[in-house]
Amino acid sequence: MTPDSDYILQVHGLTKSFSGVKALDNVQLNLRRGEVHALMGENGAGKSTFMKILIGLLTPDAGEIIFEGNELKTGNVKDVLKKGISMIHQEMLIVPELTVAQNIFLGRESTARLPYWPDDRSIDRQSEVLLHQMGVAITARTKMKHLSVAEMQMVEIAKAISNNARVIIMDEPTSAISDKEVATLFNIIKDLKSKGVAIIYISHKMDEIYQIADTITVLRDGKYIGTESAGELDSKSLIAMMVGREIDALFPPSSVAQGEEVLSVRQLGSKGKFNNITFTVHAGEVLGIAGLMGAGRTEIARAIFGLDSYDSGTVFIKGKKVNLKSPHEAIAHGIGYVSEDRKGLGFIPGLSVKENITLASLSAHTKGWLIQSKSENAVAAQMIGDLKIKATDAGQKVRYLSGGNQQKVVIGKVLQASPELIILDEPTRGIDIGAKFEIYKLIRQLTAEGIAVVMISSELPEILGMSDRILVLSKGRQTALLSKEEATQETIMKFAMQH
Amino acid sequence: MNKYVTQLKGIGQYGIAIAFVLICLALSLTTSKFLTLSNWTIIITQVSINALLAFGVTFVIITGGIDLSLGSMVAVTGIVASLLAHPDDYPVVVPVLAGLLAGIGMGAFNGTVITKSKVPPFIVTLGTMTIGRGLALILSKGRPVSNLSDAFNFIGGGTVWGIPFPIIVLIIAFAVCSIVLKKTVLGRYIYAVGGNEQAAKASGIRVNKVKMAVYTICGGLAALAGILLTSRINTGQPNAGAGFELDAIAAAIIGGTSTSGGTGTMTGTLIGALLIGVISNGLDLLNVTSYYQQVVMGAIIIGAVVLDSRNQSAAQR
């Protein structure tokens, strides 16, 4: 292959398998200077694996990588970083005990003054400048563990940028941040482009892709499907390339009559998190909760589910006052919770798909003390089928599933506990378009069965498309409770930013 | 095909079993005295005490904890049992039950402190280790408790149909522990708590109850080991069991239990305990000088686990 000077990075014939299963099969990519190149594909298509090989965290079984005209040696992160490629990882890779600045410059400490002696004042200063430019209000000397998830993500972005790289890989950089930060990120990307930096951008949010991508490459099941210019590829064909079939309407219509009141929350408050929250949810209804990052939506859900305690107010379930002190009690009262923090609160990585699915409802599969594996297997097989979970078999460890499939496993687990109310916190975060569609259908199916749903989401189209009523929060306060008819993108944003 | 792959993975998982077989093979070739029924009866009898402790600590380690008080629990339970086991004092069930209760009590104490406070299990059980040793000395006034009834001495020294009683206890304990871990709700919860405590909690598992259970079970098994030991040597020794915790934890980890929690099997632990027992027996049979025994022992253990981890990563690839 003769290197083409137009391209900063060229990849050919890249192949990688895990325990005999091919995650990447003869994949290629051609990246131009100064372009934003979107890498698209379903969950488990192999995008992250591809990028981890580029950055040197994984070594390929076969294939060639040409960077700026020279072959890039694989398997050495430090070397790759030095050569000018950096990466925002899909799973947040932070060191909690170190400060923001120390995280940003980890591995690249300035030792100009004294050998082996990192000049923290200099990296603090550089970090402050960088964060200020990005419009993020975080001080460089706070310990990483004190930040919120979204703030951590912004630090990760800062880290990738600070490397002065000529190629930046962004693997789902916006999955944990809200619209305001996304806008900031896009400004940064534009700025980088103008400086000739090339960006590989991975996201499941279609609107983002069309906002910033110049070129789109699609992978499916580890195979290269094609590369198109973004202007010439409409979203319908893009989806078809990704999932291998067409999807008509993303949000299936609701057709359920509301039933009795399932959950009622009155004047709920928790100091420093939220106060005076009042709403009800009925059987068969979807209540959306919208708000900016840090509005306190997750905190409310955690309080209702018994994960945190609250200071004031009351919670009623089917008209009965309850005081839920633990998830155990909440589940016993028919509440299910799908957390936004899939890795932290969702699944047990070392247990199998089957074992995770039945974890919250094991007593349904026991005779005496013993677990009946037959009934367990049956239920697991059904869930895998219903939710279209992609796994080698029910015995595969959830650790080895892609993010979207992990999410489906968590939903499966919550459904198995036969809840009357399900709280879905960012249910489609990091999930591909096909799977999103499956989850929306699933939500409709649940409401049709008379289950009440509370859906917390930062994606306004999703809130608008799925909710019967919408609760809007701003900084822990309830600013509006909108009906489906009242709600538009603009009204929601107005109330979400109200002081 | 799929089944074949799973089988291969199974072997990888028990790579330590291969190491074990290799060591046995090597010993059979070096000394004719190794592969005899009587020698194996002795090996398994000797292993039984460490194996019981290792089973208990396997539960604990899978939840992500540790128990350093095993050795002291052996001493306390042994002393408690032996004090009640003099001939013509009480029927033999009394010392046995008293010993078991003492172990369960100490285990429950560990569990309570660990769940109620946020003190790491390492410190709590290190504390109990010291406290327990002191208790054993106080109860026995620093002297061995001897003159035990024949019925009591049968537990560690008797045979049923020619099989030493400790081996029978070992087999039953192994079966029960395996079933608890693999087939019961508690076992599933133990893996869940060790795999991801927060997620386990959010799945409605009462994490503290699970932790209480494992430390208590561990105490009970330590009591069993303490009673077996006391009966085997016909004396309650206040300094019995010193250092046993390290051997037991080693057996569990050699057998594939990870100290970061969430993984481990009783079969692995049993093989780990057997491995240690076989090496120690083999070195005695070969009459390796005691100084060199230690060097060889350490080297073989590291070597066996290196071999195992090679196998495992090969199977994963």
Next chain:
Amino acid sequence: MNKYVTQLKGIGQYGIAIAFVLICLALSLTTSKFLTLSNWTIIITQVSINALLAFGVTFVIITGGIDLSLGSMVAVTGIVASLLAHPDDYPVVVPVLAGLLAGIGMGAFNGTVITKSKVPPFIVTLGTMTIGRGLALILSKGRPVSNLSDAFNFIGGGTVWGIPFPIIVLIIAFAVCSIVLKKTVLGRYIYAVGGNEQAAKASGIRVNKVKMAVYTICGGLAALAGILLTSRINTGQPNAGAGFELDAIAAAIIGGTSTSGGTGTMTGTLIGALLIGVISNGLDLLNVTSYYQQVVMGAIIIGAVVLDSRNQSAAQR
């Protein structure tokens, strides 16, 4: 405001320091012999060996590892040094350097096996613990090595301006270790590797090099402890240091180092070591019977850490 909060948190972090002060206060009120210069000189001299080991293992534990071979390294380095420390054989630097090299070598061996194989540090260092004990016995032919030069005996027994030499070694080691951990690139990487190994890897940190470094440093500090000990008792003892590892690890954990890695400070570890030393000294001063000493010791350690964890969670709220 912000500064005030940070200060408060600082106190929470050193809650163990409060526990320590409380215990000292209680002892001062119970016995007039406690708060004297001569007694404190003794306490700190006594603590120095455990503290050196605890500093080393703090590095290791912060990376998420463990080192059980500390005690055996003390023995091997002590034997190596003492064999070369007979009067008129070599100048005193020779045994000291040889001892240090032996410790560094053993530490590097630990590091190599741990990084090259996937064997858990617990097993590797347990193996080295056994191997090291055997080596010490082989080198010394199982007998104490005595008749050491005055210059060598000065290290553990001498004083400079009235200050016992071990205390001076302790202070220097503490300063150096604190600086390495807090101020150097290596220290930064140690926290990173223990805090999130994946993140460290993704930042281009050569994780294996960092691990090599901590085990080697740990070996070097164990050698220092071994030399101090040998000099203090004027003899190389093949069975010296048995069980030291647990005390050292306890000091680190009491001082707030988490066994899951990523957190810990040298100040905390120093306080942990002092706490153990003060309790042991106090119980002797109060003439508590030795059996009850153990019970009280265990209870106080658990109690102090409970107090600490209470404080910490209060400060976090």
Next chain:
Amino acid sequence: SQTSEKEEGGAKKPVIGVTMLSMQNEFIVNVSDEMTKKAEELGVELITVDAERSALKQIEQVESFIAQKVDAIVMNPCEVEASSPAVAKALAAKIPIINVNSETSAKPSAFVGSDDVESGRIAMKFIAEKLGAKGNVVMMHGYMGQAAQIKREQGAREVLKQYPGLKLIAHQTGEWDRAKSMSLMENWIQSYGKDINAVFAQNDEMGMGAVNALTAAGMKEKVIVVSIDAIPDALQAVKKGTLDATVFQNAQQQGAQAIETAVKLIKGQAADKEVFIPFQLVTKENVSKFLK
């Protein structure tokens, strides 16, 4: 001084600091108990601490005694060499120090005890006589490198040298422990079987372990087992005939005389520099004399 100002009946009550090898060892506990008895009788106060077999700890305890300004120190040394600095420190502080039970290389103010080498000699001599100077012997060591282990081995080997017909076919550590030595004996039975004619265990605990293993294997009748210390269990076993002999160390004499000597030195009276309390061989014939 401050510490000894505890008044009782107007007279100063002298304080003696006592550091013992290990309070987990039955024999040592017996010595300690005898000291307490004698101290009460003579009206002195004892501060007894446990060195837990660590010479370092023992030195630290003696340093602490010196800081507390006790009137005399009684030390049951952990090690010959390693405990010596403690003696030197006490003497330098002008506090009389009495070694009890075993020696240190540094000369203390006085010594009360027995010579462990002698006990090894007595035990092995008994084996030689029983076997008619011909046969195979195995030996169980204590913790390798400890003073008692080294000395008892030395005594045994001296005798073995005198009897070329006696062959030491295996020796291994049982770590002073009954369970460990029982396993060791079981393994030896596997590899040597009927070749073993006699067992010398360096303490009674290990001797009892060997007896257990031999009895279980049905070999006790044919194998001679001898050990040292004469703990009650061992005496019972000698009486029953399962243990062939043990070597008696006089705890009562050692404890009592150590305190007597200390009190004499405190009062500035003359005291013997060395009080040797002889070992005695205990066999079925004379065991009743030792059973209380």
